[in-house]
Amino acid sequence: MTTGREAGDTLPADQDTQQGRTSTEVREEAKSVEFTYRGIFQKTLAANLCKHVVMAARKRDWLGSTIQRYSDSPERNGIPAKQFAVIAPDTETLEGHMAKYEPNELDVITCLDDTMADGIESWAWYGRQPINVRLRRGGTLLVISNRSKEELLRVIPQKPWDWTLAILPGTPSLAGLWVYRDDGTDMRVLGAIASARPDIFEMSEIESVIRDDDALGDDYIAALKSGHDEVQTHEIAAGAGAEDTYEPVKLPGYKEMREAIIVPAVKVGEKNPNYRSSSDRTMRPVVNFDTCIKCRQCWIDCPDECFDITDEELHPINYNYCTGCGICAQVCPVEDCIVMVNDLEFVEEGDKDMFPLYKEDRDSYQEWREEKIEKGRIQHHDYFNADTWAWAGSGQAENTPDRNDRTARNS
Ligand code: SF4
Numbered sequence: 001m002t003t004g005r006e007a008g009d010t011l012p013a014d015q016d017t018q019q020g021r022t023s024t025e026v027r028e029e030a031k032s033v034e035f036t037y038r039g040i041f042q043k044t045l046a047a048n049l050c051k052h053v054v055m056a057a058r059k060r061d062w063l064g065s066t067i068q069r070y071s072d073s074p075e076r077n078g079i080p081a082k083q084f085a086v087i088a089p090d091t092e093t094l095e096g097h098m099a100k101y102e103p104n105e106l107d108v109i110t111c112l113d114d115t116m117a118d119g120i121e122s123w124a125w126y127g128r129q130p131i132n133v134r135l136r137r138g139g140t141l142l143v144i145s146n147r148s149k150e151e152l153l154r155v156i157p158q159k160p161w162d163w164t165l166a167i168l169p170g171t172p173s174l175a176g177l178w179v180y181r182d183d184g185t186d187m188r189v190l191g192a193i194a195s196a197r198p199d200i201f202e203m204s205e206i207e208s209v210i211r212d213d214d215a216l217g218d219d220y221i222a223a224l225k226s227g228h229d230e231v232q233t234h235e236i237a238a239g240a241g242a243e244d245t246y247e248p249v250k251l252p253g254y255k256e257m258r259e260a261i262i263v264p265a266v267k268v269g270e271k272n273p274n275y276r277s278s279s280d281r282t283m284r285p286v287v288n289f290d291t292c293i294k295c296r297q298c299w300i301d302c303p304d305e306c307f308d309i310t311d312e313e314l315h316p317i318n319y320n321y322c323t324g325c326g327i328c329a330q331v332c333p334v335e336d337c338i339v340m341v342n343d344l345e346f347v348e349e350g351d352k353d354m355f356p357l358y359k360e361d362r363d364s365y366q367e368w369r370e371e372k373i374e375k376g377r378i379q380h381h382d383y384f385n386a387d388t389w390a391w392a393g394s395g396q397a398e399n400t401p402d403r404n405d406r407t408a409r410n411s
Protein backbone atom coordinates (compact mmCIF):
# COMPACT_ATOMS: atom_id res chain seq x y z
CA MET A 1 0.00 0.00 0.00
CA THR A 2 1.32 3.41 -0.85
CA THR A 3 1.74 5.94 1.88
CA GLY A 4 0.00 9.27 1.49
CA ARG A 5 0.16 12.34 3.67
CA GLU A 6 -1.05 10.52 6.72
CA ALA A 7 -0.77 6.99 7.93
CA GLY A 8 -3.50 4.91 6.32
CA ASP A 9 -3.82 7.06 3.19
CA THR A 10 -3.95 5.09 0.00
CA LEU A 11 -3.02 7.99 -2.24
CA PRO A 12 0.66 8.59 -2.89
CA ALA A 13 1.88 12.03 -1.83
CA ASP A 14 2.67 13.03 -5.42
CA GLN A 15 -0.99 12.62 -6.30
CA ASP A 16 -2.12 14.89 -3.53
CA THR A 17 -2.84 17.65 -5.98
CA GLN A 18 -5.92 19.37 -7.25
CA GLN A 19 -5.75 17.32 -10.43
CA GLY A 20 -4.80 13.98 -8.95
CA ARG A 21 -6.72 13.82 -5.73
CA THR A 22 -10.28 12.67 -5.70
CA SER A 23 -11.42 15.37 -3.34
CA THR A 24 -14.76 16.77 -4.28
CA GLU A 25 -17.15 19.24 -2.83
CA VAL A 26 -19.73 16.64 -1.92
CA ARG A 27 -22.42 18.51 -0.09
CA GLU A 28 -25.41 16.26 -0.44
CA GLU A 29 -24.03 12.90 0.70
CA ALA A 30 -22.42 12.12 4.04
CA LYS A 31 -20.55 14.86 5.84
CA SER A 32 -17.69 14.44 8.23
CA VAL A 33 -16.69 16.82 10.99
CA GLU A 34 -13.41 16.44 12.89
CA PHE A 35 -12.70 17.89 16.30
CA THR A 36 -8.99 18.04 17.03
CA TYR A 37 -8.58 18.43 20.76
CA ARG A 38 -6.05 18.17 23.55
CA GLY A 39 -6.11 14.78 25.23
CA ILE A 40 -7.78 14.70 28.63
CA PHE A 41 -8.18 18.48 28.87
CA GLN A 42 -10.73 18.72 26.06
CA LYS A 43 -11.97 15.15 25.81
CA THR A 44 -15.44 15.80 27.19
CA LEU A 45 -15.69 18.98 25.14
CA ALA A 46 -15.00 17.05 21.91
CA ALA A 47 -17.48 14.35 22.89
CA ASN A 48 -20.17 16.96 23.60
CA LEU A 49 -19.58 18.61 20.26
CA CYS A 50 -19.81 15.36 18.31
CA LYS A 51 -22.97 14.36 20.14
CA HIS A 52 -24.65 17.63 19.23
CA VAL A 53 -23.62 17.43 15.57
CA VAL A 54 -25.38 14.06 15.37
CA MET A 55 -28.44 15.31 17.27
CA ALA A 56 -28.73 18.33 14.99
CA ALA A 57 -28.60 15.99 11.98
CA ARG A 58 -31.59 14.14 13.43
CA LYS A 59 -33.59 17.34 13.13
CA ARG A 60 -33.43 16.99 9.36
CA ASP A 61 -34.00 13.22 9.55
CA TRP A 62 -30.38 12.40 8.89
CA LEU A 63 -28.48 9.76 10.81
CA GLY A 64 -25.12 10.11 12.47
CA SER A 65 -22.43 8.44 14.49
CA THR A 66 -19.16 9.42 16.13
CA ILE A 67 -15.76 7.81 16.48
CA GLN A 68 -12.84 8.77 18.65
CA ARG A 69 -9.30 8.09 17.66
CA TYR A 70 -6.54 8.15 20.22
CA SER A 71 -3.07 9.05 19.17
CA ASP A 72 -1.53 7.54 22.22
CA SER A 73 -2.44 5.00 24.80
CA PRO A 74 -3.25 5.88 27.43
CA GLU A 75 -4.28 9.32 26.26
CA ARG A 76 -1.66 11.60 27.75
CA ASN A 77 -2.23 15.11 29.04
CA GLY A 78 -2.17 17.58 26.19
CA ILE A 79 -1.58 15.09 23.41
CA PRO A 80 -3.53 15.95 20.24
CA ALA A 81 -6.45 13.59 19.68
CA LYS A 82 -9.36 13.47 17.29
CA GLN A 83 -13.06 12.74 17.47
CA PHE A 84 -15.24 12.61 14.40
CA ALA A 85 -18.95 13.05 13.76
CA VAL A 86 -20.25 11.57 10.52
CA ILE A 87 -23.79 12.36 9.35
CA ALA A 88 -25.65 10.96 6.34
CA PRO A 89 -29.16 10.94 4.88
CA ASP A 90 -29.62 7.16 5.18
CA THR A 91 -28.23 4.08 6.86
CA GLU A 92 -26.45 2.74 3.82
CA THR A 93 -24.54 5.95 3.19
CA LEU A 94 -23.66 6.28 6.86
CA GLU A 95 -22.39 2.71 7.06
CA GLY A 96 -20.31 3.28 3.94
CA HIS A 97 -18.62 6.24 5.57
CA MET A 98 -18.21 4.62 8.97
CA ALA A 99 -16.62 1.42 7.65
CA LYS A 100 -13.14 2.87 8.05
CA TYR A 101 -10.97 3.86 10.93
CA GLU A 102 -11.52 7.54 10.31
CA PRO A 103 -12.96 9.66 7.50
CA ASN A 104 -10.63 10.17 4.54
CA GLU A 105 -11.87 13.66 3.88
CA LEU A 106 -13.31 16.19 6.27
CA ASP A 107 -15.95 18.78 5.43
CA VAL A 108 -15.10 20.63 8.62
CA ILE A 109 -12.05 20.37 10.86
CA THR A 110 -12.34 22.16 14.18
CA CYS A 111 -9.12 22.97 16.02
CA LEU A 112 -10.02 23.57 19.66
CA ASP A 113 -6.61 24.99 20.61
CA ASP A 114 -4.76 27.23 18.16
CA THR A 115 -1.38 26.04 19.40
CA MET A 116 -2.10 22.91 17.35
CA ALA A 117 -2.46 24.97 14.16
CA ASP A 118 1.21 24.39 13.33
CA GLY A 119 0.72 20.65 13.10
CA ILE A 120 0.07 17.72 15.35
CA GLU A 121 1.53 14.35 16.09
CA SER A 122 -1.80 12.69 15.78
CA TRP A 123 -0.16 9.29 15.61
CA ALA A 124 1.94 9.53 18.76
CA TRP A 125 5.57 10.32 18.01
CA TYR A 126 5.66 9.05 14.43
CA GLY A 127 5.72 12.53 12.99
CA ARG A 128 3.68 15.69 12.60
CA GLN A 129 0.93 16.20 10.09
CA PRO A 130 -0.64 19.46 9.01
CA ILE A 131 -3.73 20.43 10.97
CA ASN A 132 -5.66 20.53 7.70
CA VAL A 133 -4.22 17.33 6.21
CA ARG A 134 -7.58 15.77 5.39
CA LEU A 135 -9.56 18.91 4.69
CA ARG A 136 -11.52 18.29 1.52
CA ARG A 137 -11.73 20.64 -1.40
CA GLY A 138 -13.91 23.54 -0.35
CA GLY A 139 -13.73 22.41 3.30
CA THR A 140 -13.73 24.62 6.39
CA LEU A 141 -11.06 24.74 9.06
CA LEU A 142 -12.51 26.33 12.20
CA VAL A 143 -9.94 27.50 14.75
CA ILE A 144 -10.60 28.97 18.19
CA SER A 145 -8.10 31.78 18.34
CA ASN A 146 -7.49 35.41 19.09
CA ARG A 147 -5.00 35.52 16.25
CA SER A 148 -5.59 37.05 12.86
CA LYS A 149 -6.01 35.21 9.58
CA GLU A 150 -2.50 36.31 8.56
CA GLU A 151 -0.94 35.02 11.76
CA LEU A 152 -2.64 31.65 11.46
CA LEU A 153 -1.72 31.28 7.79
CA ARG A 154 1.94 31.65 8.78
CA VAL A 155 1.66 28.17 10.28
CA ILE A 156 -1.29 26.48 8.55
CA PRO A 157 -0.08 24.83 5.34
CA GLN A 158 -1.43 25.66 1.93
CA LYS A 159 -3.84 23.34 0.13
CA PRO A 160 -3.95 22.66 -3.60
CA TRP A 161 -7.58 23.80 -3.65
CA ASP A 162 -9.63 26.64 -2.20
CA TRP A 163 -10.84 26.29 1.36
CA THR A 164 -12.29 28.40 4.16
CA LEU A 165 -10.64 29.47 7.38
CA ALA A 166 -13.16 30.27 10.10
CA ILE A 167 -11.87 31.92 13.27
CA LEU A 168 -13.91 31.91 16.45
CA PRO A 169 -12.41 34.48 18.85
CA GLY A 170 -11.35 32.83 22.09
CA THR A 171 -8.64 31.00 23.95
CA PRO A 172 -8.36 27.24 24.45
CA SER A 173 -10.91 25.88 26.85
CA LEU A 174 -9.93 23.18 29.32
CA ALA A 175 -13.54 22.10 29.52
CA GLY A 176 -12.76 18.42 29.65
CA LEU A 177 -10.30 18.41 32.51
CA TRP A 178 -11.42 15.24 34.32
CA VAL A 179 -14.51 16.90 35.76
CA TYR A 180 -16.29 18.73 32.96
CA ARG A 181 -16.15 22.47 33.36
CA ASP A 182 -19.08 23.86 31.47
CA ASP A 183 -17.71 27.11 30.10
CA GLY A 184 -19.94 27.51 27.06
CA THR A 185 -17.26 26.64 24.51
CA ASP A 186 -19.24 23.74 23.05
CA MET A 187 -22.21 26.02 22.41
CA ARG A 188 -20.04 28.73 20.85
CA VAL A 189 -18.37 26.21 18.53
CA LEU A 190 -21.73 24.77 17.49
CA GLY A 191 -23.02 28.27 16.75
CA ALA A 192 -19.90 28.96 14.69
CA ILE A 193 -20.39 25.77 12.65
CA ALA A 194 -24.03 26.69 12.02
CA SER A 195 -22.88 30.07 10.71
CA ALA A 196 -19.92 28.88 8.64
CA ARG A 197 -21.39 25.61 7.39
CA PRO A 198 -25.21 25.57 7.42
CA ASP A 199 -25.05 22.48 5.19
CA ILE A 200 -23.85 20.58 8.31
CA PHE A 201 -26.72 21.98 10.38
CA GLU A 202 -28.76 25.16 10.41
CA MET A 203 -28.85 27.43 13.43
CA SER A 204 -32.55 26.61 13.90
CA GLU A 205 -31.72 22.89 14.03
CA ILE A 206 -29.03 23.12 16.68
CA GLU A 207 -31.08 25.67 18.64
CA SER A 208 -33.97 23.24 18.65
CA VAL A 209 -31.68 20.50 20.03
CA ILE A 210 -30.58 22.76 22.87
CA ARG A 211 -34.12 23.87 23.68
CA ASP A 212 -35.26 20.23 23.80
CA ASP A 213 -32.77 19.55 26.58
CA ASP A 214 -34.26 20.53 29.95
CA ALA A 215 -30.80 20.69 31.48
CA LEU A 216 -29.75 23.50 29.14
CA GLY A 217 -31.19 26.96 29.62
CA ASP A 218 -31.03 30.43 28.11
CA ASP A 219 -27.32 30.83 28.85
CA TYR A 220 -26.65 28.03 26.40
CA ILE A 221 -28.73 29.64 23.70
CA ALA A 222 -26.88 32.92 24.35
CA ALA A 223 -23.53 31.13 23.98
CA LEU A 224 -24.76 29.43 20.81
CA LYS A 225 -25.75 32.78 19.34
CA SER A 226 -22.51 34.44 20.35
CA GLY A 227 -20.53 31.78 18.47
CA HIS A 228 -22.82 32.17 15.48
CA ASP A 229 -22.42 35.95 15.39
CA GLU A 230 -18.73 36.22 16.26
CA VAL A 231 -17.15 33.69 13.93
CA GLN A 232 -15.22 35.27 11.07
CA THR A 233 -14.84 33.38 7.78
CA HIS A 234 -12.10 33.92 5.22
CA GLU A 235 -11.90 32.33 1.80
CA ILE A 236 -8.39 30.95 1.30
CA ALA A 237 -7.16 30.45 -2.23
CA ALA A 238 -5.26 27.37 -3.36
CA GLY A 239 -1.58 27.85 -2.57
CA ALA A 240 -2.11 30.45 0.17
CA GLY A 241 -0.65 29.63 3.57
CA ALA A 242 2.60 28.22 4.92
CA GLU A 243 4.82 26.06 2.82
CA ASP A 244 3.95 22.41 3.34
CA THR A 245 7.17 20.79 4.51
CA TYR A 246 5.66 17.92 6.46
CA GLU A 247 7.02 14.46 5.86
CA PRO A 248 4.48 11.69 5.27
CA VAL A 249 3.96 9.65 8.37
CA LYS A 250 5.00 6.04 8.26
CA LEU A 251 3.70 3.81 11.00
CA PRO A 252 5.86 0.85 11.96
CA GLY A 253 4.84 -2.63 10.92
CA TYR A 254 4.26 -5.18 13.65
CA LYS A 255 7.78 -6.57 13.24
CA GLU A 256 9.25 -3.12 13.87
CA MET A 257 7.17 -2.30 16.92
CA ARG A 258 8.81 -2.34 20.30
CA GLU A 259 7.32 -4.54 22.99
CA ALA A 260 4.71 -2.69 24.98
CA ILE A 261 5.20 -1.48 28.56
CA ILE A 262 8.97 -1.95 28.46
CA VAL A 263 10.67 1.34 29.26
CA PRO A 264 14.38 0.98 28.61
CA ALA A 265 16.65 2.56 31.19
CA VAL A 266 18.82 5.44 30.05
CA LYS A 267 22.18 6.50 31.35
CA VAL A 268 22.45 9.53 33.62
CA GLY A 269 22.34 12.65 31.51
CA GLU A 270 20.67 10.91 28.56
CA LYS A 271 17.03 11.14 27.55
CA ASN A 272 14.68 8.40 26.47
CA PRO A 273 14.07 9.00 22.75
CA ASN A 274 10.67 7.35 23.04
CA TYR A 275 9.50 10.16 25.27
CA ARG A 276 10.05 12.91 22.76
CA SER A 277 7.17 15.34 22.53
CA SER A 278 6.31 18.47 20.68
CA SER A 279 2.75 19.12 19.60
CA ASP A 280 1.32 18.23 23.01
CA ARG A 281 2.65 21.54 24.33
CA THR A 282 0.43 24.62 24.61
CA MET A 283 3.07 26.77 26.28
CA ARG A 284 6.81 26.53 26.90
CA PRO A 285 9.18 27.85 29.56
CA VAL A 286 11.70 30.56 28.75
CA VAL A 287 14.59 31.01 31.18
CA ASN A 288 16.39 34.14 32.31
CA PHE A 289 19.89 32.78 32.83
CA ASP A 290 21.03 36.15 34.23
CA THR A 291 18.75 35.98 37.28
CA CYS A 292 19.04 32.22 37.87
CA ILE A 293 20.46 31.46 41.33
CA LYS A 294 21.40 27.88 40.34
CA CYS A 295 19.22 26.29 43.00
CA ARG A 296 18.40 23.33 40.70
CA GLN A 297 14.74 23.24 41.74
CA CYS A 298 13.61 23.18 38.10
CA TRP A 299 16.05 20.38 37.30
CA ILE A 300 14.77 18.35 40.26
CA ASP A 301 11.04 18.85 39.66
CA CYS A 302 10.68 18.64 35.89
CA PRO A 303 8.73 15.41 35.35
CA ASP A 304 10.25 14.92 31.92
CA GLU A 305 13.86 15.61 32.88
CA CYS A 306 14.18 18.38 30.32
CA PHE A 307 16.79 20.43 32.13
CA ASP A 308 20.45 19.97 31.40
CA ILE A 309 23.34 21.21 33.54
CA THR A 310 26.02 23.24 31.87
CA ASP A 311 29.59 23.84 32.96
CA GLU A 312 28.38 27.15 34.41
CA GLU A 313 25.74 25.21 36.40
CA LEU A 314 22.95 26.87 34.48
CA HIS A 315 19.93 24.89 33.29
CA PRO A 316 18.96 25.13 29.65
CA ILE A 317 15.83 23.27 28.53
CA ASN A 318 15.69 20.51 25.97
CA TYR A 319 12.43 21.40 24.26
CA ASN A 320 12.34 18.08 22.43
CA TYR A 321 11.10 16.58 25.68
CA CYS A 322 9.17 19.46 27.23
CA THR A 323 5.41 18.94 27.50
CA GLY A 324 4.76 22.49 28.69
CA CYS A 325 3.34 21.46 32.05
CA GLY A 326 4.59 24.66 33.73
CA ILE A 327 5.88 22.99 36.89
CA CYS A 328 9.36 24.48 36.47
CA ALA A 329 7.95 28.01 36.36
CA GLN A 330 5.91 27.33 39.48
CA VAL A 331 8.77 25.95 41.54
CA CYS A 332 11.42 28.45 40.48
CA PRO A 333 11.96 30.76 43.48
CA VAL A 334 13.08 33.75 41.41
CA GLU A 335 10.34 35.95 40.00
CA ASP A 336 10.12 35.70 36.22
CA CYS A 337 13.29 33.63 35.99
CA ILE A 338 11.15 31.04 34.19
CA VAL A 339 8.17 32.41 32.27
CA MET A 340 5.63 30.32 30.36
CA VAL A 341 4.97 31.59 26.83
CA ASN A 342 2.38 30.56 24.25
CA ASP A 343 4.01 27.90 22.09
CA LEU A 344 2.79 29.41 18.84
CA GLU A 345 5.29 32.24 19.35
CA PHE A 346 8.14 29.87 18.48
CA VAL A 347 7.41 28.98 14.90
CA GLU A 348 10.86 30.08 13.71
CA GLU A 349 12.76 28.44 16.56
CA GLY A 350 10.98 25.11 16.62
CA ASP A 351 12.52 23.06 19.41
CA LYS A 352 15.92 24.71 19.01
CA ASP A 353 18.09 25.11 22.11
CA MET A 354 18.56 28.86 22.70
CA PHE A 355 21.34 28.52 25.29
CA PRO A 356 24.08 28.81 22.63
CA LEU A 357 22.66 32.23 21.75
CA TYR A 358 22.89 33.23 25.42
CA LYS A 359 26.51 32.09 25.56
CA GLU A 360 27.37 33.92 22.40
CA ASP A 361 25.52 37.18 22.95
CA ARG A 362 23.66 37.77 26.22
CA ASP A 363 22.04 41.00 25.06
CA SER A 364 20.57 39.36 21.97
CA TYR A 365 19.28 36.50 24.07
CA GLN A 366 17.60 38.88 26.52
CA GLU A 367 16.09 40.85 23.66
CA TRP A 368 14.74 37.63 22.16
CA ARG A 369 13.42 36.48 25.54
CA GLU A 370 11.69 39.76 26.34
CA GLU A 371 10.03 39.91 22.94
CA LYS A 372 8.63 36.39 23.35
CA ILE A 373 7.34 37.15 26.84
CA GLU A 374 5.73 40.39 25.76
CA LYS A 375 3.86 38.69 22.95
CA GLY A 376 2.86 35.44 24.56
CA ARG A 377 3.18 35.37 28.35
CA ILE A 378 0.77 32.91 29.95
CA GLN A 379 -0.01 33.21 33.61
CA HIS A 380 -0.64 29.75 34.93
CA HIS A 381 -0.77 29.97 38.70
CA ASP A 382 -3.36 28.00 40.64
CA TYR A 383 -4.69 26.17 37.57
CA PHE A 384 -3.09 25.08 34.36
CA ASN A 385 -3.47 27.88 31.86
CA ALA A 386 -6.11 29.54 34.01
CA ASP A 387 -6.38 32.56 31.76
CA THR A 388 -7.99 30.54 29.06
CA TRP A 389 -11.51 30.12 30.41
CA ALA A 390 -13.79 31.38 27.73
CA TRP A 391 -17.32 31.57 29.03
CA ALA A 392 -19.32 33.14 26.26
CA GLY A 393 -22.13 34.13 28.61
CA SER A 394 -19.93 36.82 30.09
CA GLY A 395 -19.40 38.38 26.69
CA GLN A 396 -15.94 36.90 26.50
CA ALA A 397 -15.43 37.67 22.86
CA GLU A 398 -16.47 41.29 23.26
CA ASN A 399 -14.11 41.64 26.16
CA THR A 400 -11.30 39.73 24.54
CA PRO A 401 -8.34 42.05 24.76
CA ASP A 402 -5.66 42.32 22.20
CA ARG A 403 -3.57 39.19 22.57
CA ASN A 404 -0.50 41.33 23.09
CA ASP A 405 -2.20 42.62 26.21
CA ARG A 406 -2.15 39.16 27.71
CA THR A 407 -0.38 40.27 30.85
CA ALA A 408 -3.10 42.73 31.70
CA ARG A 409 -5.79 40.14 31.06
CA ASN A 410 -4.13 37.65 33.33
CA SER A 411 -3.50 39.93 36.23
S1 SF4 B 1 7.26 22.91 31.38
FE1 SF4 B 1 9.11 22.83 32.63
S2 SF4 B 1 8.71 21.19 34.10
FE2 SF4 B 1 7.21 20.94 32.46
S3 SF4 B 1 8.15 19.51 31.02
FE3 SF4 B 1 8.70 21.55 30.31
S4 SF4 B 1 10.68 21.98 31.25
FE4 SF4 B 1 9.80 20.26 32.37
Ligand code: SF4
Pocket (backbone or CB within 6 Å): 287, 291, 292, 293, 294, 295, 296, 297, 298, 299, 315, 331, 332, 333, 334, 337, 338
Ligand atom coordinates in the same frame (compact mmCIF):
# COMPACT_ATOMS: atom_id res chain seq x y z
S1 SF4 C 1 14.60 26.92 39.61
FE1 SF4 C 1 14.97 28.91 38.69
S2 SF4 C 1 16.62 29.80 39.89
FE2 SF4 C 1 16.59 27.62 40.35
S3 SF4 C 1 18.06 26.73 38.90
FE3 SF4 C 1 16.05 26.61 37.93
S4 SF4 C 1 15.92 28.48 36.71
FE4 SF4 C 1 17.59 28.77 38.17
